[in-house]
Amino acid sequence: MAEKSFPMTAEGKEKLEAELRDLKLVKRPEVIKRIKVARSYGDLSENSEYDAAKDEQSHVEDRIAQVEEMLKYAQVVDADSVDPNEVAVGKTVTYTEVGEDDPETYTIVGSDESDPLNGKISNDSPIAQALIGKKKGETVSITTPGGKFDVVINKVEA
Structure with missing residues (x-):
């Protein structure tokens, strides 16, 4: 177990x-x-x-x-111990949906810290699950209850 x-x-x-x-x-x-x-x-x-x-x-x-x-x-989670360009819990990631112009920025936090209206998403959320472990410049497919979409990771900050 x-x-x-x-x-x-x-x-x-x-x-x-x-x-x-x-x-x-x-x-x-x-x-x-x-x-x-x-x-x-x-x-x-x-x-x-x-x-x-x-x-x-x-x-x-x-x-x-x-x-x-x-x-x-x-x-x-010590975000500084992870590759600076890799998305992880405790890091802030900015991405742009493919075909869109407006970037979105979220900080990935533990589930109890989640506050989507203030830009903090749970590590258990579909978006965070898809992004964790990926790096700046990668295109990532994200599947949410609202559908599937692709994003390009623009920036990752600790």
């Missing part, structure tokens, strides 16, 4: 560590306090505040477990 790994940038790992601290030191105690207050209202069978607080507690505990798992198996 292959060992789990969660590729991420050093910045992504720091954000997860900060989120975990916030969940454990701020969110968890807040929810516990809300549960205590809701219990003081009496009959739990018809207590919506209690139910809501217990639901939130479940979400907080699930996220804590998820973040701990990701950090346990975090694989911080």
Whole structure:
């Protein structure tokens, strides 16, 4: 069985560590306090505040477990250790779709760091999967749910 790994940038790992601290030191105690207050209202069978607080507690505990798992198996990618012209996690790639004039630029990050609207795409996305390992100047075929297209890699930056 292959060992789990969660590729991420050093910045992504720091954000997860900060989120975990916030969940454990701020969110968890807040929810516990809300549960205590809701219990003081009496009959739990018809207590919506209690139910809501217990639901939130479940979400907080699930996220804590998820973040701990990701950090346990975090694989911080050092983009500088890869060929400067090769696309990898942690690098920014600019490409132009064949037949188009406008280049697109994305930074490839770990799945939890993904923020496509801000130019950060997950290493698990079809675009990143097609580009990783390719080099500046190469033409790459990318297949997405929206169809297949070819791009030329213009620039790769760490």
